[in-house]
Amino acid sequence: QSVLTQPPSASGTPGQRVTISCSGGSSNVGIFxxxxxxxxxxxxxxxxxxxxxxxPSGVPDxxxxxxxxxxxxxxxxxxxxxxEAYYYCAAWDDSVNGWVFGGGTKLTVL
Amino acid sequence: QVQLVQSGSEVKKPGSSVKVSCKASGGTLSSFxxxxxxxxxxxxxxxxxxxxxxxxxVKYAQRFQGRVTITADESTGTANMELSSLTSEDTALYYCxxxxxxxxxxxxxxxxxxxxxxxxxxxxxxxx
Numbered sequence: 001q002s003v004l005t006q007p008p009s010a011s012g013t014p015g016q017r018v019t020i021s022c023s024g025g026s027s028n029v030g031i032f033x034x035x036x037x038x039x040x041x042x043x044x045x046x047x048x049x050x051x052x053x054x055x056p057s058g059v060p061d062x063x064x065x066x067x068x069x070x071x072x073x074x075x076x077x078x079x080x081x082x083x084e085a086y087y088y089c090a091a092w093d094d095s096v097n098g099w100v101f102g103g104g105t106k107l108t109v110l
Numbered sequence: 111q112v113q114l115v116q117s118g119s120e121v122k123k124p125g126s127s128v129k130v131s132c133k134a135s136g137g138t139l140s141s142f143x144x145x146x147x148x149x150x151x152x153x154x155x156x157x158x159x160x161x162x163x164x165x166x167x168v169k170y171a172q173r174f175q176g177r178v179t180i181t182a183d184e185s186t187g188t189a190n191m192e193l194s195s196l197t198s199e200d201t202a203l204y205y206c207x208x209x210x211x212x213x214x215x216x217x218x219x220x221x222x223x224x225x226x227x228x229x230x231x232x233x234x235x236x237x238x
């Protein structure tokens with residue numbers, strides 16, 4: 001059982017916009033920034049979004065993040081087939097004194 | 111170019127230990143803050159612990175406390191993670207992840223560092 005809650009799956013067609021939610025609590029998302037990672041099969045996880053909404057260099061602006069109180073969202077616009085991957089949210093947690101992750105959302109591009 | 115190169119796959123017997131290494135390039139160890147994250151089959155990502163070498167600060171996730179040891183070796187530019195008393199539930203893909211600070215890392219707190227760059231992972235299989 002993951003500390004942060006994500007939907008197990010999401011889907012969309014090419015060109016569509018999809019959003020993935022991440023629900024936490026007052027000891028994690030409520031007080032710390034949220035990061036989002038993309039995990040393609042057989043590859044290393046890749047940091048997509050840090051500090052709730054900041055994109056590292058090289059990440060397309062099709063990816064955007066937001067946070068409100070104890071929930072966060074990742075939005076992917078102009079969906080492409082190469083976006084098919086697992087997406088994880090993460091935040092530091094003051095109660096466990098460590099990083100906590102969501103269970104991951106498998107995004108399927110139909 | 112910042113890169114993390116991990117050691118190769120391991121097959122271990124139950125009750126034994128495994129040590130996974132992570133060689134960082136693109137800076138000295140003092141410019142990195144490392145974390146170890148694993149993904150067991152059918153499970154999500156799980157943080158095991160980390161080290162901030164410039165301050166020699168080590169932190170472990172509660173569920174691994176007493177079983178995991180994370181170290182950094184400045185002479186080889188390598189971060190290491192050793193997990194003992196292995197069971198089949200430790201069969202997983204183990205990742206080294208790090209924040210690269212550019213210069214010397216400045217904060218004593220892990221939450222000030224993102225998991226910017228990741229190694230490709232090391233498969234650890236525990237089987238009798």
